[in-house]
Amino acid sequence: MLIIGIAGGTGSGKTTVVNKIAESFTEGEVAILYQDAYYYDNSHLSLEERRKKNFDHPESIEFPLMVEHIKALKEGHSIEQPTYSFISCTRQAETIRIEPRHVLIVEGILCLADESLRRLMDVKVFVDCASDVRLSRVIRRDIMERGRNVEMVLDRYEKTVRPSHMQFIEPTKNFADIIVPQGGLNLKAIEILTNYIKQILKKSLV
Numbered sequence: 001m002l003i004i005g006i007a008g009g010t011g012s013g014k015t016t017v018v019n020k021i022a023e024s025f026t027e028g029e030v031a032i033l034y035q036d037a038y039y040y041d042n043s044h045l046s047l048e049e050r051r052k053k054n055f056d057h058p059e060s061i062e063f064p065l066m067v068e069h070i071k072a073l074k075e076g077h078s079i080e081q082p083t084y085s086f087i088s089c090t091r092q093a094e095t096i097r098i099e100p101r102h103v104l105i106v107e108g109i110l111c112l113a114d115e116s117l118r119r120l121m122d123v124k125v126f127v128d129c130a131s132d133v134r135l136s137r138v139i140r141r142d143i144m145e146r147g148r149n150v151e152m153v154l155d156r157y158e159k160t161v162r163p164s165h166m167q168f169i170e171p172t173k174n175f176a177d178i179i180v181p182q183g184g185l186n187l188k189a190i191e192i193l194t195n196y197i198k199q200i201l202k203k204s205l206v
Contacts, residue, residue: 035108
């Protein structure tokens with residue numbers, strides 16, 4: 001199994017990069033593990049307290065479970081990926097079964113921040129994007145998908161998102177083997193990255 005880690009700031013275009021890579025493989029060759037599914041459950045807190053949590057801090061993510069699941073997939077076992085609601089800020093009862101594939105893509109803003117997780121990756125990618133572009137995407141996404149208004153999004157951006165990006169996410173660029181500038185809009189870089197992954201996979205299957 002070839003394990004690809006794809007990190008980058010909130011709204012950088014990671015999901016677009018992941019989807020375009022996955023589209024270039026045949027069905028059943030690629031599995032995707034989303035870091036967003038592994039946020040700790042906050043159901044013991046009030047909704048107001050949950051919404052104040054810093055979701056851009058490494059301590060908000062259950063990395064040990066991610067590592068355990070990736071190791072299981074690497075050994076040929078299926079896993080039950082958690083699901084998380086950003087509306088209620090709680091982990092859901094439902095899970096998603098992930099089967100082992102030739103390629104496993106691990107996607108998330110902090111997936112290069114944990115050393116034990118990085119050690120499992122064969123290729124580490126950082127999706128880079130200008131902060132103003134990321135902010136506009138975050139505003140649009142949080143309003144449409146997470147039940148927030150503009151004031152809530154900007155308040156959260158100023159208090160936690162931007163400071164945490166500078167402290168925890170941006171520095172992980174130094175761990176990346178490949179940096180994709182301009183995020184998901186850089187089709188040429190994504191094409192080069194995809195071809196690189198295919199070459200490594202071909203060698204590993206020989």
